[in-house]
Amino acid sequence: MGDFFYYGQKDTIQRLNELAGRGAVVASYAPAVGRSPLGGPNGYIDAAWIDTATPIKSQFPISVGAGMANKYGYNYLQGGQGQRLYKIATLEPTVSSTYSSLRIDAMVGGWGAYDLTAMTIIIGSRVATAAEGVNVEWSSSRFIPVNVRFLAYLESDGKVSVYLFFLAGGFAQASFQLMGMQITTYTSPVAVDTVTGTPVWDSSASPSEPLYRSPRSRGMGNAPTTLQGTSFDSIVEVRAQDGNTSSVSYLAGAPKAHSMAAKQEAEALRIGVSANTGISYAGFFNAVVSVGENASPFALGYKLALKARDVGSGNFTPTLFSITGNGTVYVPLLKAGSSDPSLLRHSICRGTGQGAEIIYFGVDNAPAPSVAILASEGVGSWSAPVAVLYIGKNSTTGRSVSAGGTVNTSGNDYAEYIFKSPACGVVSPGQIVGITADNKVTDQWADAVMFSIKSTAPSFVGGDSWANDIGQRPSPQAGPAPTQPLRREDVVTQHPVPGTNPPEYEDVVTEPGDTDDEWAQKQATYTAALAAYNIAVQQDAEAMAAFDAALEVERQKVDRIAIAGRVPVNVLGTLPGDYIVPVQDGAGIKGIAVHEDDLSMKQYLHAVGRVISIEPDGRAYVMVKAV
CATH class of the missing domain: 2.40.300.10 (Head decoration protein D)
Structure with a gap:
């Protein structure tokens, strides 16, 4: 050969080695007419082998890996056409030698940027029973698209066909790649009008498992919006960098906050437990937030409140706890350090002996409190007539009140x-x-x-001390009145009808309401509780009337x-x-x-x-x- 293989190249041997390293087959024989000795098996040269700035490209998905099952570069666009289905992969049936698996990494959604979500899907066809078809583990970063989704169908021969589906009339896009083992993927999937087999999974809603959620995460709702969140089938754990699970987690405010009126409440968080069938209903604490008024300094109108809801009855309690932007804390009944069983009084206690401090009221950082309450002997040695303030005494000194200043009264x-x-x-x-x-x-x-x-x-x-002989005033025993129950209605959502091609939808009860028997039982329970409450109220009234009558006899x-x-x-x-x-x-x-x-x-x-x-x-x- 001459000094130059092409213009600027002097070292021919060096250039041939570089070409061979990029995949070229350097022939040792005379090429056919019109072909290059540097060509591949077919004798034709690829420009990408020669010029490193030229990308390797193809109008079809590129195949790599064992068996050419892994493919990259699928791109589809739906612009208002009719329904379209593309078969993109097939998994082997469930047998002892099956290890068939498929991973789909996709970006799907509408044409607008706010309509897009990332989706990862892991499908395995070796399951406990062949009738299950597949096991699917999947997640979506934002929401669950409806107009474009992935479907899995169990064929009569036990294989599982995986499809890309576009809803008729929609404007959607899908870009994805496929990876897997023991699967068949298709370089140029062909649109089909109908599918065969039984649907076993749908990325929008699984017919075999209504309201399917990934065990890890899934976007909430069907409408694409940046304001939707994430739900979890198990727990949410936030770990510190050192691995400890006690680190701080930050949760954003209510999603409706941007459109709420001043002081309007919106749900921000639920913390709850599941039900024990036949024994207890599911329930949760509901954290709601409200926004303040623009004229309020330091957003004094902002408020975080907790309520409770019993799913069985469907009732929310009134506010159980709230804190506002100015530091005001509200609780309807305060039990601080107390095991007091009464539901009718606040109770602030401390497990301590007589004379120890229980509570201080005063100026912050002052050397002495304005008011201090110390533990008394705890025997309630005050008289029985009704008063506003009762104070116990120290059994050693006999003192009840010590005042650093005067005590002023109107008498x-x-x-x-x-x-x-x-x-x-x-x-x-x-x-x-x-x-x-x-x-x-x-x-x-x-x-x-x-x-x-x-x-x-x-x-x-x-x-x-004239009324000591009649004892202490009786405490009410009736407690709070029972809450009238509400009948739980069915919660209905739409799900695909199994076996329909294309999928049709039907209303499915996802959270059954009360049956007639359950509703009758609720009413009967309430009626019995109300009757017992009314009896207890009457007994309280009679006990109080008897005590007051005895008290009046002594007062005379x-x-x-x-x-x-x-x-x-x-x-x-x-x-x-x-x-x-x-x-x-x-x-x-x-x-x-x-x-x-x-x-x-x-x-x-x-x-x-x-x-x-x-x-x-x-x-x-x-x-x-x-x-």
Whole structure:
């Protein structure tokens, strides 16, 4: 040969070696007319062998791998034509020597970018029974296309045919590649009008398994949209880089947030459990979010709330917990550190001994709290009459309240409960009464050894132990009223009809509602629960009425007598500065006003108070005189 094989090439041997390395067959014989000694088996030269900048290309999918089963470069477009089916692969039937498998890596969807999704499908034909046809493991990155999809049909000979399907009138595209073992793939699939065999899998909806979902992931819904999410048949696990499963997971907000009105709620997350057939229904906690108003500083209107839903009844609870953008937390019933079985009260507890701190209220980082509550003896030693605040005591010190400042009340005197003499009648506020030798209140002059005034508006009252003998006020036992059940309706979705070519669709009940018997049982259960609740409510009412009646009997035995402070007294015609002196009024007791210049020592000793003003009704308003 000469110095140049082609222009610019001097080393002929080097160039021939390069060509041979790129797949050329260098002939050692004289080529036929019109053919090159560098050509392949057919003698023709491929320009891609010579020029590294020239790509290897073909108008058909390129085949590589064992048996030429793996093929790359399938591209199809649907532009409103009629229905089209392309047979793209065939898997061997289920027998002991089968290892037939197919992987499809595809980009499918509509013409618009927002309509596209990536799909990976793994199909194996060696299954437990030949009737199953195939086992399919697949996933879609965004959604499940309907107008373009992949189908699998079990043939009469046990083989499985795999098709690419375009829905009539649709605008769709599909680009994919095939890889597998013991399969037949087709370089130029031909469109067919009908298919044979029994459908065993459909990437849109499996006829043999309604609402099929990949064990790992699948886009939700049939309409292509960027706002759809992912569901999982098992669990979602987020691992840290070190492999620990306790790392933080971030979940985006509700998909409807961009179109929601201010304060409107939308579902963001469900956390639930499946049912135990015949024993319990499935249920879940529902996390809903709401957006704030533009005028709200720091998005104070934003709110995250939790509700619960029992799938069996179909009922959602009211909000169980919520937190807003300003840090406000709401719970309908708070049980903090508590094992209190009652459903009717908040309970904040701590497992500790008497005297330990339970809760602090105050300014953040202040050296001392504004209010602190410490554990008491826990025996509920307050009296039975209804009050607003009950405070226990420390059994060692006997203390209930320690205040660093004053205690202000709207009352005007300090009074004590004193038992009445059996002969004492009804005593009116401001009435002068006597105290007997055995420390009983009396309205009889002859029985009195000293005198006082019945309190009208006390600020503090002592001696509040007169009802101890009747015990604690009963707690309601009825609990919350039962919730009226709702009848669960059938959930119906469309699925392909098995054996139809092309596929036809029918309504399939994917979540059955209540049967007549189940609905009747729900109603019967509710009726029985309501009857039991009404009985318990009536029993609670009767128990409370009986307790209140017993309490009133005991209350009639005592009166609040002013020991110190200021009280009105039922005496008219007085002047400020006068002393109110008790005198006999028949068998009873009344008071008279005595000016200090006319007051005797005995009158002073018996006086119940000194007038400091006159009430609008003319009665004297006195400062109670200490004994």
